[in-house]
Amino acid sequence: MKKIINNPENYLKEMLEGIYIAHQDQVTCVNDDLQCYVTKNKTPGKVGISTGGGSGHLPLFLGYVGDGMLDGCAVGDVFQSPSAEQMFEITKDIDQGAGVLYIYGNYNGDIFNFDMATEMADFEENIQVTTVLGADDVASAGPSAPGEKSTRRGVAGIFFVYKCAGAAAAKMYDLETVTRIAQKAADNVRTMGVALSACVVPRVGKAGFSIEENEMEIGMGIHGETGIRRGQLESADQITEEMMQQILADLPYVEGDEVAVLVNGLGATPLDEQYIVTRKIDAILKEKGIKAYRYYVGEYATALEMSGVSISLLKVDEELKPLIDYPVNTPFFKQM
Amino acid sequence: MKKIINNPENYLKEMLEGIYIAHQDQVTCVNDDLQCYVTKNKTPGKVGISTGGGSGHLPLFLGYVGDGMLDGCAVGDVFQSPSAEQMFEITKDIDQGAGVLYIYGNYNGDIFNFDMATEMADFEENIQVTTVLGADDVASAGPSAPGEKSTRRGVAGIFFVYKCAGAAAAKMYDLETVTRIAQKAADNVRTMGVALSACVVPRVGKAGFSIEENEMEIGMGIHGETGIRRGQLESADQITEEMMQQILADLPYVEGDEVAVLVNGLGATPLDEQYIVTRKIDAILKEKGIKAYRYYVGEYATALEMSGVSISLLKVDEELKPLIDYPVNTPFFKQM
């Protein structure tokens, strides 16, 4: 384990202290619980949006709390869900009188806890809460049958759900509308990733799996979950082609569509390589007659020091485009 | 070598193509030479600011081209200087009638080429050019005697020189003033880094050095240049303490000073760890009675997939503070 840390038991606490120090003008915590992370900027009548999930994915999840995006985030320990009580405390803090939307990734632990928190918010405070799950990882399972719950994991594509829902809330739409828009974004985003190396949970101290020097794993999850194919490392163009094929076929995205594209680094992969992938994505989209409405490139959802990238496509229409374009100002992500 | 790339010979070209595709609304290149990177946004009468240097450090150098910062950047191959002709072409493009300031790191190759470019600008186009060097790496050499050229390498601290000079130019100050301010920022910034692992130049294909699993190197340069001490990996607090001691003693920064702080990830080190370092920096500054005016945390100057961090302190006064606060909008760095 090669990390710049102190006692692994203090990893979360010290990381959060650093974040609150650096960004004290914009964010704070509820009831002195560092794991209850909220924006300082409230707007009466605005729908509150909260997220939550395990740490180890910065800037996901807390990095999207700020103007034009989210209001709060329950922060779990590395790769672990925060607790229902923490989610509930945040819900009370960010309710600005118009109800609260939960947007989080499709993981058991998070679902169980957000469900408990929803019950608490209903019973104890009469706050209306709705939920939209991020379940964008094409590699993690087949598409779900109509009416069935998706078994797909949520990965980087949740960024687009935050982006659209956050802009809708900032425009003072009501809870029903913000929820509908979030669900629409979730329904129209697909992601696929590739991993080149493992990552180490600080308290575990060693990698939970390994990838050989000449290998890659297509479709690996952001906690190291098994992907769809382990094989010889290929060229950037080949890897991009394989991932794009799976993504494009899934929704499917077709000629004439417009998409917002997120090229996301998993942690150790230089930006250089992410742009080499971007170049190939653009060539593939052009060939298919799909228009790239906007590109986001960089680290948006990481897996500690894992190396690799993921690609997310969001199909946009006239309702989503202005929401994608809406300005954002969080300590970790800004758009003008 | 574990990289998502195609033929290493095409690394630079393909990376730049990706960047121009993703950010076509803001940047372009001169004369179809991808390595001559300039902003699309010109302001008549504004001092033009150009930088340049080898690739492999994204978002350095080209990432700081945009509103409120730089106008152009000559992009070299990985860890190699761009050519004098490329610098000259950019100089002609970004001269908005008020002369051009070159800000770049203190490396032989860059100096030789920018010197050639300065001669060309003088002789061939009669454009007035001034130069300020980034030479902030405390680990790379002792302080230079008064009047002597610094032998220190330029590393992440150049970000602050760009920031101040960029804001000064945006405020329409003249070349002499912008140059004076850039020099003042350069004189008041100090950096120290630590590396935990090596990086691989794509065309070389293997690491130029290695760091054992339990080792770190304090003071290593962003091309893997030897630092001041190789030793057992220590805790985040110990490492931060050692780096801060050397930085603080160097200017020196003293009680009552105000500083802007940059905590910079070298590429593979998660943001989490950078914030653990931030927390300790803040404790040390408080103890010394130095005020942290603003924190920047993230990847600002990387060394491909090297893991490690650097700390930069800029001493600010009433002239520099509003320049630090001035808004910026580049594809890679935004401040509101």
Place this chain on the structure above:
Amino acid sequence: MLQDMKRYLEVVANIMQENKDTLIEMDQIVGDGDLGLTMSDGFRAAYLAVKDTDEQDLGKLVYAGGKAMASAVPSTMGTLMASGLMQAGKDLRNQNELTNENWVQFFDSFEAGVINRGKANVGEKTFIDGIDPAVQVLKENIELPLAQLASKASKAARQGYEQTATMIAKHGRAATRGEASRDLLDPGAYVAVLLFEAFEISVKG
């Protein structure tokens, strides 16, 4: 004697601690490897929350342990185990002795709490496949001396656990492996085995 429940939770905390690495390794094969940490931290938190209390209501005592566990380790299995304890606590309200009936109620309610939160059925390769056969045995043999009852239940839990190597996972991270998950033993079901081993030890005296 409520002391018996405190002692049981102490033995559980210890056995999870001893099996921490085993659970980590098992979970690393199908999931993210956190199970050893969450089970040892979580049951430790439950025990510490009840250890020094004067509470005389068995139900409130168990419920408090569950709430403490929920806050300490809000992972999948952490929340499920907490939900189990909390449900058992609700159903044991106003009891203050550990009769055979109350022990059986404890495990029966524990299972119900987990099912209510996690919605898994028998045969879907989860914790349920470890606890369910043991609860059946408890119910059918409620008249046996406690030590014998515990040992019978413990055997049933282990058999149930071993059966998971023939099932396809339908829940959690393992589910994404589909058919490939079949030959693997389920780590959550192994937690059920440990809960009943602890029961055996703690009632042996």
Place this chain on the structure above:
Amino acid sequence: MLQDMKRYLEVVANIMQENKDTLIEMDQIVGDGDLGLTMSDGFRAAYLAVKDTDEQDLGKLVYAGGKAMASAVPSTMGTLMASGLMQAGKDLRNQNELTNENWVQFFDSFEAGVINRGKANVGEKTFIDGIDPAVQVLKENIELPLAQLASKASKAARQGYEQTATMIAKHGRAATRGEASRDLLDPGAYVAVLLFEAFEISVKG
């Protein structure tokens, strides 16, 4: 015959290619390891720029090679070698034969161009410590048959290079090592050795 200069630049390009890995390894010890790439690419570019030209002016031919090298490999040594060629080109303007005098002028001007750009003195552990002794030998033995002259110069370059293992680096990345740089051989000085080995080979016929 300008053919001789083209042939010389071809041999240089080949010898840099052959020594690519050696130069990379030497430069990795003190610097960033790029030297093998820049020298082989740079001198290849210089050669390709003159290879098929009808240019009859020796100076213009050499200058064109230098400009091509400057654009191709703008690294420290790349720019220095380009500055050397460009200076030699300026000083050989209007010449069209490769007499002994012009060969000596070529290397003398080459050194001057490098010093003008890089401002290094003899004894500062750079390329200069390889080329300077060789240029002295050339000047002192200008009347010798060309093959002998080249071989004498080549020996002097190698001796100069070996001397660098006693010097402290004052320039470039190596300079930051201070006293620790003393025992190391300078890779830039080794490039001077290769330039004279190529000279020896190319005039041997």
